[in-house]
Amino acid sequence: MTEALLQVLGTDQTVDGAHEPALAVDTLVRMLKTMILVRCFDERALNLQRSGRIGFHVPSSGQEACQVGAAAALTPRDWVFPSYREPGLFLWRGSALEALYNNLYGNSGDLAKGRQMPVHYTDRAHNVVSISSPIATQLPQAVGVAMAARIRKDPIVVLTGFGDGSTSASDFHVGANFAGVYRAPVVFLCANNQWAISVPFERQTASASVAIKAQAYGFPGVRVDGNDVLAVYQAVRDAAERARRGDGPTLVEAFTFRMGPHSSSDDPKRYRPEALCEEWKKRDPIERFGRYLTKKGLLSEAEVSSAWEAGRQATADAARAAERLPPPPVESLFEDVYAEMPPHLRRQLDELLEERKAGESVNTSQAFPL
Amino acid sequence: MTEALLQVLGTDQTVDGAHEPALAVDTLVRMLKTMILVRCFDERALNLQRSGRIGFHVPSSGQEACQVGAAAALTPRDWVFPSYREPGLFLWRGSALEALYNNLYGNSGDLAKGRQMPVHYTDRAHNVVSISSPIATQLPQAVGVAMAARIRKDPIVVLTGFGDGSTSASDFHVGANFAGVYRAPVVFLCANNQWAISVPFERQTASASVAIKAQAYGFPGVRVDGNDVLAVYQAVRDAAERARRGDGPTLVEAFTFRMGPHSSSDDPKRYRPEALCEEWKKRDPIERFGRYLTKKGLLSEAEVSSAWEAGRQATADAARAAERLPPPPVESLFEDVYAEMPPHLRRQLDELLEERKAGESVNTSQAFPL
């Protein structure tokens, strides 16, 4: 049994009017512009990595609809636990482009103080939680926030994003099961891009879909075309409303494809047929949504072009600004391990500062190989 | 969606002829006798614990049909990974009663050399793997054995038992998912006794049943009356055949009830209505199966009585024999940590032996509180 795939914008340019959400023009235009910005952000970041200016990148090109469709369906008070492939969640919610580049550079302007690898953004001001590398750990955490909000009687919803491979991880199971039991207001958003690095979906699980897994936890699972921003919006909005009503979690599977490598260290040619990439290029979520807006007369071709232009300019400026910031100070290494620095860390810091009077350590780190 | 409950022996003494397995009379009689033996074993063990002769016990009274029905559906070459509530798997497969009591006493005759708590049996000779306390860890291990057997082209099946609470554990998910992907010849047998210590099933998971969880892994789940030994036999035999054919795993949910406490340290009155126990007494799996056999004329009432007598006698004898054996020698503490004793352990042993010349340690351990 495979769930039906919800689609609003057909690949053949048809539109399913019954499911077409009633969104303000402003919102629709902002959605497209954010998707374009995500793509520009991504392309620049990959270039910065290729030219050795940043150490690592995880591109999300091809998956912009999942990110922006979902983000647009939430309110600012809602909380978001993103995976590493969802800068769009940050950008829609209001994080500055420069903040993201600061993270990629690990500089003194980085909100995470240069402590995490690139793409591990964090933004408390917009209720977006610090990204972790270990897969699926954010799911039970998201459920915990949702449970706390219920206890506090705050009408918020928590969304957490992850990939298809992540559904195999133990914390997927544990998070979903807790959510079911406590009817926690959570939206589980799985961007099923059909590969987990080199492992295809059918080696990941024998289940017919991701959505069907929700049955194991007693809540609904839905499948949407993840390259159709309106379908993603629709599904996430429904799920969020359900959650806000007190009816518990939903698992949303957004079926999609990553157009690039898993990360800047990956070579998809080793495991994925090139032809497939060509095919999925035709389903590019930005193009599809752009065509819809222009066809509807909500935006002209020229406006779309200038959105691209603006995106390229904004990302170039932000990256340049980030590059100018110095690295974080040595002292910052020892901050935030605890609320207050305990004596043993103070001692280690003092020793380090003393040692550095004699000369500084040379950075001999190699480029990240994965 | 709740799966239908497979039942052969109705609580009202009706028999579902269509599902009645064609078992030899010998086998049927042996099944009843083993169930009786399990009950006698259990009652004696709990008494031994109550009178302070052993430190701990986990009773399985009420769940004999799950154990014996499943065991009878396997071949001796198959492997079994039991949980702590399944002595019947050992007894059916040929473990000596005394071996089990030796474990309860932790004496020098214990196959595990007195190293584990009571009820953590192990029996290599009968392909029953050492029981672990941590919940659900045996599931991926069972899948590993099944994968290895497939690689070796050995036509064996692996059965692993666990409770309803165990389905929440991460290794349930991980084991089931691997089994699905590799189509491993595994039978997952969940004895759903509706409580995990004090936590009722509906606080454990929001799913409609345990069986339905199989959908998340792309293989079938079935639900049977776990107090009906023929239904359990039937379901496990079907599952084992499927697995042996190369068609992969099955999840069998045996719906049942533990008549006693979770363990010798538990007091179910704190969380479970007494009335329910009275109700489930009427569905006693041994009585039900005994009635079926006597009604069919395969066994007389007198023969049933003497099976009980024999069971009581055998367990009394075995327990007495176990009680006579001395504890394991001190040296055994250091064996089997590694295949060969490395120098640091040899040194620790030598020091200990030296120290003991001056006097031995006094056993001041308290009784196990759980």
Add this chain to the structure above:
Amino acid sequence: MAILTVLQAVNAALKQEMRRDDRVVVLGEDVGKNGGVFRATEGLYDEFGSDRVLDTPLAESGIIGTAIGMALYGLRPVPEIQFLDFIYPAFDQIVNELAKFRYRSGGQYPAPVVIRSPYGGGIRGGHYHSQSSEAYFAHTPGLKVVIPSTPYDAKGLLASAIRDEDPVLFLEPKRIYRTVKAEVPDTEYTVPIGVARIAREGRSCSIFCYGAMVHVALEAAEKAKEKGTEVEVVDLRSLVPLDEEAVLASVRKTGRAVVLYEAPRTGGFGAEISALIAERALEYLEAPIVRVAGFDTPFPYTLEHVYMPDARRVLAAVDRVMNF
């Protein structure tokens, strides 16, 4: 003042803090209706209800993972892990997530979770109901590790832990849950984290220990006194942050050190105490630093009294450092 067991003191601290601060919630397996398998959470469900005392599904990473989320949102969750032996399914959530949240988010997302768990041997629990794996956690920056050895400290340290802004692993030596009793004030008080306690003063030799082993050390000290050896017993109380000054001060005074712990010897937390002394008080030492610990085997069942350090073995070590 009432005479309380360690277990009752834990229960009293939980009640006190839950009354004091409605952000405090308790969650775990069987902690609700059942009051916990050791009854540490007895009475909480009735008093505070199902919103603040949550029976959870059987999944430790879910218990800790959701507790992290609750803490991020502003609550003060106090999850219970039924036995420390069962904490490992949550190990990733603890060492990769809980311990690093504040740091990795640049201080934006602190996660003040207090994990309570009974630990240690001496109750005939075998492999999986006896482990002392405090060393794993003490080697994990971002966590605090606190271990009381008396009812007074149990209540006072747990209260401090719950008020702390950082994640704390609060380990309860279950062997002394019911056997050690003492007067405990009914009123509110806290015992600061990071300060060791001199459980007994002496000038001949120091024993560094924590948890149930403090009582073994005290018993050995009593016996040593018969031979004229004045043993100082230092109860570390918190492994992280460690009261390094107290350790160094004691060894500078006595010149002799025995390190006592029940975990497996190799790589146990006691090794850190030896290393600390060997680096910063070596010149005061008049004898080698002797460790008395569990053996490097899994925890056994029948022979647990041979496995666990007892006063006899500690006394032998005291003799060794005294007669060097």
Add this chain to the structure above:
Amino acid sequence: MAILTVLQAVNAALKQEMRRDDRVVVLGEDVGKNGGVFRATEGLYDEFGSDRVLDTPLAESGIIGTAIGMALYGLRPVPEIQFLDFIYPAFDQIVNELAKFRYRSGGQYPAPVVIRSPYGGGIRGGHYHSQSSEAYFAHTPGLKVVIPSTPYDAKGLLASAIRDEDPVLFLEPKRIYRTVKAEVPDTEYTVPIGVARIAREGRSCSIFCYGAMVHVALEAAEKAKEKGTEVEVVDLRSLVPLDEEAVLASVRKTGRAVVLYEAPRTGGFGAEISALIAERALEYLEAPIVRVAGFDTPFPYTLEHVYMPDARRVLAAVDRVMNF
């Protein structure tokens, strides 16, 4: 003889052992078609097929759990954990199951699994691609913990590990995966587990280390020589079992010890080395035992070169023990 990197030596050992013994199987995330994210398993899938080189779902406890089952059944599984930072979801399967299987079954069910995993810093991997958590495993009886520092040892120790009857955690210092190259015999050989290697002889002072830090120690030793200090570098190679005699012999000879590791300082495996020396060679010491280690913070990103011990810091420690 060919010049191989550490990575190529690992690959060569895997090929050699898989050819030699058809019970050897490799499993893990991306180890098949993709040849591993570092390419350690490159070519295995083509040569040995999908029955012996298994791409797994993304679940570390499944990788280790199924490997345990395979080993119980008689195979010799060699699972890969993609980064040591991601091993924790399998922690329970490793410390409660794999490590204890032989013991808890009275010797009936040994589980000879070799877990390979790249570990350590120096590749700009941040929090979650840099950890050195060997101490957790070295404190777990039943496991062996082996860490090569040269291509020769990588091949020889991995071959030994795969032939070993016990579970082995085989940690590969990824920082030197590609940077350290040396001649490695094409023919079969093994390097015994439990025997340390004197990487450089000296009589002034000993540095005890392992993995990538061996090369830092050698660099420091070279610099110390300029000042006339003859540093002995002892490469432990295996933490469990530890070659205690080699450690004690070196310190008895030099009278001075520096312990070097990149993991967080508190409770790191180096503490065990200090404790060993302080207990059994204290009378030979002419100076405190100085540890050089990572700081007690999560592993950072931008400042990793400040975090990780380098030759400069090691040299300062050597100076400290020499000038005591």
